[in-house]
Amino acid sequence: MQISSRFTIAIHIFSCMETFGKEYKITSDFLASSINVNPVIIRKILSQLKNAGLIEVARGTGGTTAARPIDQITFYDVYLAVDLLEEGELFHFHDNPNPNCPVGRNIHAVLDDKLEHIQEAMENEMKRYTIADVAKDIQRCLKAPE
Amino acid sequence: MQISSRFTIAIHIFSCMETFGKEYKITSDFLASSINVNPVIIRKILSQLKNAGLIEVARGTGGTTAARPIDQITFYDVYLAVDLLEEGELFHFHDNPNPNCPVGRNIHAVLDDKLEHIQEAMENEMKRYTIADVAKDIQRCLKAPE
DNA sequence: TTTAATGTAATGTCAACTATTACATTAAAA
DNA sequence: TTTTAATGTAATAGTTGACATTACATTAAA
Numbered sequence: 001m002q003i004s005s006r007f008t009i010a011i012h013i014f015s016c017m018e019t020f021g022k023e024y025k026i027t028s029d030f031l032a033s034s035i036n037v038n039p040v041i042i043r044k045i046l047s048q049l050k051n052a053g054l055i056e057v058a059r060g061t062g063g064t065t066a067a068r069p070i071d072q073i074t075f076y077d078v079y080l081a082v083d084l085l086e087e088g089e090l091f092h093f094h095d096n097p098n099p100n101c102p103v104g105r106n107i108h109a110v111l112d113d114k115l116e117h118i119q120e121a122m123e124n125e126m127k128r129y130t131i132a133d134v135a136k137d138i139q140r141c142l143k144a145p146e
Numbered sequence: 147m148q149i150s151s152r153f154t155i156a157i158h159i160f161s162c163m164e165t166f167g168k169e170y171k172i173t174s175d176f177l178a179s180s181i182n183v184n185p186v187i188i189r190k191i192l193s194q195l196k197n198a199g200l201i202e203v204a205r206g207t208g209g210t211t212a213a214r215p216i217d218q219i220t221f222y223d224v225y226l227a228v229d230l231l232e233e234g235e236l237f238h239f240h241d242n243p244n245p246n247c248p249v250g251r252n253i254h255a256v257l258d259d260k261l262e263h264i265q266e267a268m269e270n271e272m273k274r275y276t277i278a279d280v281a282k283d284i285q286r287c288l289k290a291p292e
Numbered sequence: 293t294t295t296a297a298t299g300t301a302a303t304g305t306c307a308a309c310t311a312t313t314a315c316a317t318t319a320a321a322a
Numbered sequence: 323t324t325t326t327a328a329t330g331t332a333a334t335a336g337t338t339g340a341c342a343t344t345a346c347a348t349t350a351a352a
Contacts, residue, residue, distance in 0.1 A: 001147050001339075002238040004309065009240050011257060015249050027328065034247040035240060038311050043329065060319030062328035075264070092148040092340095094155050094181060101180040103161050106287040110280055111157060118221070118271045125267035129260050141252040147308075150340065173297065184342050189298065206350030208297035238309095 006082040009035055010045055011134060014073070017055075017064060018135040019142075025063045045082060052081035071132035076123055078131075090119040152228040155181055156191055157280060160219070163201075163210060164281040165288075171209045191228060198227030217278035222269055224277075236265040 012035050017026050024030060028046065032039040046064060049055045054073055057064050066073065093111070097104035158181050163172050170176060174192060178185040192210060195201045200219055203210050212219065239257070243250035 001150050003236060004147050005238045005240040006309090008237060008253075008257060008261075012240070012243065012249065012253050015253060015256075016247075019249050025328095029328085034244050034250045036242040036244050036250070037240060040312070040331085041310065043331085047330075057329070058319085059317080059329050060327080061321090062319095075260070090149060091154060092151045094151040094158070094183060096182040097158065098180050098182050101162075102288055103158065103165050103284060104180045104182070106284055107154075107158050107161060110161075110283040110287065111154060114221070114275050114279070115154075118268060118275075121271035122264060122268035125264045129264075133260070134256055137256040138249060138252055141256065142248055152340085171297095175297085186300085186343070187341065189300085193299075203298070204350085205298050205348080206296080207352090208350095 003079075004082070006045055006048075007079055009037065009041070010049060010078045010082050011075070011131070013042070013045065013049070013064075014066065014070065014078070014131040015134050015138055017066060018070060018131065019138055021065065026065075027062045031064075048083055049078070049081050052077070054078070054081055066131070069132075070135060071130050073131045074127045075129045076126035079123075079126055090122070091115045149225075150228070152191055152194075153225055155183065155187070156195060156224045156228050157221070157277070159188070159191065159195070159210075160212065160216065160224070160277040161280055161284055163212060164216060164277065165284055167211065172211075173208045177210075194229055195224070195227050198223070200224070200227055212277070215278075216281060217276050219277045220273045221275045222272035225269075225272055236268070237261045 013031055016031055016034050020026065020030075028039040028042040031042045031046075035042065046055065046057055050057050054067055054077060055064055056067050093108065093115075097107050099105050159177055162177055162180050166172065166176075174185040174188040177188045177192075181188065192201065192203055196203050200213055200223060201210055202213050239254065239261075243253050245251050
């Protein structure tokens with residue numbers, strides 16, 4: 001199972017906002033064209049980012065801006081916002097191990113902390129990257145000779 | 147999107163092999179009863195573990211054993227074996243960013259190494275745990291007073 | 293030859309992802 | 323005030339993967 005493309009799309013959205021925000025109004029159609037997915041998908045993700053307090057979206061007139069400085073928006077913030085986990089658990093544990101079996105009775109207690117450590121390792125690495133890092137690298141690409 | 151329960155089931159399987167292997171023959175029915183899923187699901191996972199060279203399965207007579215010392219079988223080995231990733235990629239990147247857009251043209255190049263680092267952080271943590279760690283903790287639970 | 297396994301094909305249900313159409317709502321601008 | 327160009331969201335659909343289940347051919351030991 002892969003992590004949904006909503007995550008990379010969300011990063012792409014922020015990158016467009018940063019790169020084009022001064023020149024263009026950032027609408028769902030504009031974004032859909034750069035990202036190449038349906039505008040309704042974009043609006044859904046924008047809605048999630050808004051609910052997470054990461055962006056502001058103007059109704060009626062349209063347009064989107066970051067709700068705080070982009071060097072304070074980490075990959076982890078975005079990851080949480082687009083709602084990729086059920087109950088915050090990266091691993092889907094099989095639901096009903098047999099309580100009458102010594103292993104079935106204890107497997108959860110024994111595994112849980114290890115799985116948490118793994119999830120944390122991933123989340124901590126996600127916290128190390130910000131939208132600003134991406135925007136900066138995009139700028140560098142644009143300035144570099146083809 | 148969560149990581150499939152095939153992973154925790156596989157760990158459970160190894161735990162049963164280690165805990166009960168000397169006393170019982172470890173069949174798919176035996177495992178299915180401890181794990182509480184259909185025996186065919188177990189056989190599918192056993193087949194994946196076998197293909198990855200982690201276990202040996204006896205046809206006809208039945209029974210399963212680890213193919214090498216369990217302190218040399220890491221969570222990462224199991225994770226790879228149960229085939230959770232497409233092309234080894236944890237993140238599903240949106241497929242067709244617009245090549246005519248400066249951001250769309252560069253987003254992949256800019257993001258890929260960051261996503262790899264995140265994936266690696268998770269995988270490295272997975273390599274730190276072995277089946278032996280789990281088996282040992284199960285033993286401790288069994289000895290402890292209720 | 294019997295028996296108790298594994299291996300696997302076929303089928304089904306369900307949930308999530310992504311796409312798409314349609315339209316009510318909004319707020320600025322004309 | 324009307325027009326216009328957005329957003330918000332419901333409804334529907336196709337596709338895929340997870341997991342469940344039945345059925346049965348194959349295997350190898352007893």
